[in-house]
Amino acid sequence: MPTRISDRAGYYGAWASGLFLTGVVFAIVAWLLVNGLRNVDWTFLTTNPAPGSVEIGVAGGIVAPLLGTLIITAMGTLIALPLGLATAVFLGEYGKPRLLKQLTDTSIDLIFGVPSIVFALFGLAIFSNPSLIFLSEEVQTSGKATAKSFFCASIMMALIALPPIVRSTQAAIASVPNVQREAAYALGKTRFAMIRKVVLPSIRPGIATGTILGMGRIAGDTAIVWILLGGAVLEPPVAGWWEPQNLLGFLHGTGATLTTYVYFASPAGEGNAEGKAYGAALVLFALVFIVNIVLGRAGQRRIGRQ
Amino acid sequence: MEPLDETPQSDELYQQARRQEWRHALDTTSDRRAAGIPTDPTAIAAVPPAAPVTVAPAVPVLPIASQVPVSSVRRAHIADANDLALATRGLRVAFSGNEILHGVDINAPRGGVVALVGPSGCGKTTLLRSLNRLTELAPTAQIKGQVLLDGNDVYGAKVDLNLLRRRVGMVFQQPNPFPMSIFDNVAFAIREQARKRPTRGSLMPAVEQALQRAGLWDEIKDNLDRSALSLSGGQQQRLCIARTLAADPEVLLMDEPCSALDPRSTARIEELIVQLAGSLTVVIVTHNLAQARRIADYAAFLLNGDVIEQGFAEQVFETPTQQQTADFVAGIFG
Amino acid sequence: MSSITNVPPPLGIRPDRASAAKSANRQDRIFILAIQLVALLTLVVIASVAIFVFVAGWPSFRENGFGWFTSGPVPLDQQLGLSFTGNPDGSSYTKLNAWPAIAGTILTTGGALLIAFPISLLTAIFLAELAPKRVADFLSPIVTMLAATPSVIFGLFAILVLGPWISEHLIPSSVANELAIIVPIGGPSVLLATIVLAVMIAPLMTAIFTDALRAVPTRWKEGAIALGCDPWRMSRRVSVTAIRPALVAGASLAIGRAVGEAIAVSMAGGGIAFVPNPMDGIWFFFQPVRPLAATVVDYSEGFDGDVLRANLFAIGVVLFITTAALTIGAKIASASAAKRLGGS
Ligand SMILES: Nc1ncnc2c1ncn2[C@@H]1O[C@H](COP(=O)(O)OP(=O)(O)O)[C@@H](O)[C@H]1O
C-alpha cells in the first residue's frame, strides 16, 4: 500500500474510521437488542404506562407513547406533505419572482438548520396566544392557551419534516427531462396539467424518499414533544379516545411519544425505569429503522429503475 | 499563424513544408534528432531499407514485426525504428464480457509519434488507457495479453502501478487541470514523488522547465498562482501537458488532445507534439486524419477492435495495403 | 394557430414575464398563485420564528445587557431557579449570566467537531474511494442509519452504558470526593456529552463529505491517477482539495446540529451549569456541563414563570442566531462549491 508513513497512517486511518463508525452502529443495535428484547413482551406493547413505586417511577407498557408517536408522525406528515410539495414545485418548476425563490430557498435551509428546540419555543410563544386556544386548552388562571396538544406538536413537527420533503422532491423534479415537459406543452397542456400529468407521476419516488426522511425526523424528535405535548408520560389517553365524540378532546390534550417516554423513563427523567426505557428505545429504533431502510430501499430501487 | 484545420487535406506540399518547419524548431533541442537524417519526404525512396527487424533483448518474439515496412524512411528523431519504447502483444480488453479489443499488436518506436486512427467507437481510447493501466479502473474490465514497456510487461506481477503511470504519462481528451493554482498543478507530480515536502523554491526550476517544454511559460510566468481553471481551453490543455511532462515520462499518451479546442490552440499543440517527439515517445489518438498526417511518424488503423494496418504514417495514409484503410483514409467512413 | 401561441414555453427557457402571463389561463394563474403563497408561507414562518422568539426573550437581554454573555457571582442554575421563584422578598429576580451554558455549548460542540471531523472525512474517503464497491454499498446505509437514529437513544446509551462505565473505571473515588466540594464529577460530564455529540454529527458530516467526494469529476480523479497517485493520494491531494467548500458546509451544519441538540446533551452532560476548569488537569473532562439547548429542556417545567420564560427564550434567540448564521455560511460555501465544480 502507500509507501510514505503519513500516507500509510491516512490509508489505514480511513479503513479504521469506516469500520469504527460501522462498529458504533452495530454496538448500539446489539446493545439495544440485548437490553430491549429482555423488556419487550406482549403486555409491554399492549398496556398503558402507569405510575410505579417510589424508586421505579414507571410501570405498565407503552401503548400510549407508541400511539403518540404514530399520531404525531401521521399528523405532522399530513400537514408537511402538501406544503412541501407546493414549495418544491414552486422552487423547481416555477421560481418566479426570483427574489421569492431565493428567499424561500434560504428559508428551507434555515428550517433545516435551526434546531427543533427553537421551534418548540416558537410553538410555545404562538400557541399560548388566547386566540389560538382552539389548538390546545385554556389555562384557567391566565386565560392563555396551554400550547400543549397533539395539534400544537404536530404543526411544529410539520416544520421539521418540511426540508427533507422539499429537497427530495426538488431533486426529483430536476431530474425530469425537459423534453417530457416540452412534449406536454406541445400537446397544448397548461402548466398545471403538465405538472400533474408529466412531472408528478415521475417524481413519486422522490416524494416518498423525502416523506420517509421527514417521518424519521418527526418520530425521532424529543424537544418539540417534550415542550409542546407535555412531559406527562403517565397519563393514559381516555378510554375510547378514537370515538368521534372523544377524538377532538384527545387531540387537544397532552400526551407522550416514545422519545419522551424513553427520556422520562431514563435516569435523566423522573421515571427512572431502565428496563422500560430500553424496551421503548428498541421499539422506537425498530420503527425508524423499518421506515428508513425498508421503505427507503424501496424508494431508491424505484428511482434506480427509472 | 493560419488555422491549420482550414487547410485542405490534399494540400500535401503545404503540410510537408509545415512539418519541416516544426522539425527545424526542434533541431536545437533534440540531439537525437540532430544526429539523424533530415526529414524529407522526397528522400523516402532513396533511403536504404531498414535492417532486418531485431528485437530488443527483453521483448519476446514479435509476431507483428514483419509488418513494419522495410522500405520506409527512418525518421531523423528516431534512432532505431526497431527499438520499441512501447508495444502491445495480443491485447484483449472486454467490458462485462463484451470484447472491445480482439488481440491488438501495436508498436511504438522510441522517440516517434504514433497516431492511432479509426472510426469512433473502434476502441482507440480503450487501447490507449490500457497502456498505462487506466482501463482497469472500470470494475467490469477484463484485460488479457501484454503491454511491453521497454520489453517488460506492465501487466506483469510486481509492477509498481504508480511508477508505471509516471513513466507513461497521459493527456486526456478534456483538459482536466486540477482545481488549484497553475504552479500547484505543474508541481503536482514532483511533490508526489518527493519523500519530504519540497519548498516552492526548490520546485521552481522543474516547474519552469515543464512549462517551457509545454510552451506555456511565457504566457503565464507572471501568474503562477492563478487558478488553473481560469486559463483558456488551449492553455489548460498545454498546462496538462506540462503537468504530465513534470513527471518526466518516457511515453506520452494523448487521447484526442485537441478535440475540445479551437483551430489555433490545436495548431499550437500539434507544434508542441512535434517538438516533444524524440525526447519522448508519443502515442496519440486522433479522429482527425489531417492532424495525423501532419504530426505522425507512425500510424495504426483500428477498426472494431482490430488493427487493420500499421506502419510508417506515409505508407498507411498514402499507400494503404488494405481496402478498409483506403476507404477510411478516403473518408468513405469514419 | 392560436393553440401554438398558447403553449407556455418550456421551463428550461425562461419566458419573458409578459407573454407568460398572457398565455397562462385562469387555472394556471390560480395554481401559480397557490404555490407562490405556500412558498411565501415558509418565509413567513421562519421570519415569525425569529420575531416571536426574540420578542419573548428580549426582557432577559434588556435586564442584563452584555452581562448576559458573561459569568457572574451567582451560579447560573441558582439564577434560573431564582428567576422562577423570585427573591425571598417576593420581588422578581432578573439577573442572568449565561456564560456557563455558553461555555458548555462551545466546549461540547468544539470537542465533538475535533473528534468527528477527521473520522468523518476519513470515513467518507473510505466509502467513496478506498472501499471495494460491495463494502461501500453495504456500509453506506449503515452510516445513514446512524444519522437517522433518534438522539434520545444516544442519550440513553450515554447515561446507561458509557456514563456508569466512566465513573466506575476512570474516576477514583478519592478524586471524586476531593473535588466534590467544588463540583461533583462523574460519568455524565463534558467528555460524555462531547462523545455523544461526536457520534451524532459524524454520520451527518460523513454523508455530506461522501456525496461531495463522489461528485468530484472523474476527469480530475483520473488525472491524478495518471500522474501516479494511488487512490489514497488521489483523494488527499485532488478530491479533498476539490471538496473544500463541502467540508466547510458539512462542518457548519454539523456544528449547528451539535449546538441545537438538547435531549442527548441534557442526558449526558451531568445537569449542572458548570464551567469545567482546565486547572484540574485530566479531571476537567469529567466535570459536568449544561449547554444552552439542554438548559431549555431542563427548565421546561418553568415556562409559567415570566422571568424564567424570558431567560429561556433568550437562550432560544442565541441558538437561533448561531444556527442561522451557520446555515447561511454552509449555503455560501456550497454555492461556491457549485461554482467551482461548474467553472471548468
Ligand atoms: N468502461 C466501459 N464500460 C463498458 N463499455 C465501455 C467502457 N469504455 C468503453 N466502452 C465501450 O468500448 C467501445 C470502444 O470505446 P472507445 O475505446 O472509447 O472508442 P473510441 O475511443 O475509439 O471512440 C465502445 O463501444 C464503448 O461503449
Ligand SMILES: [Mg+2]
Ligand atoms: Mg475515444
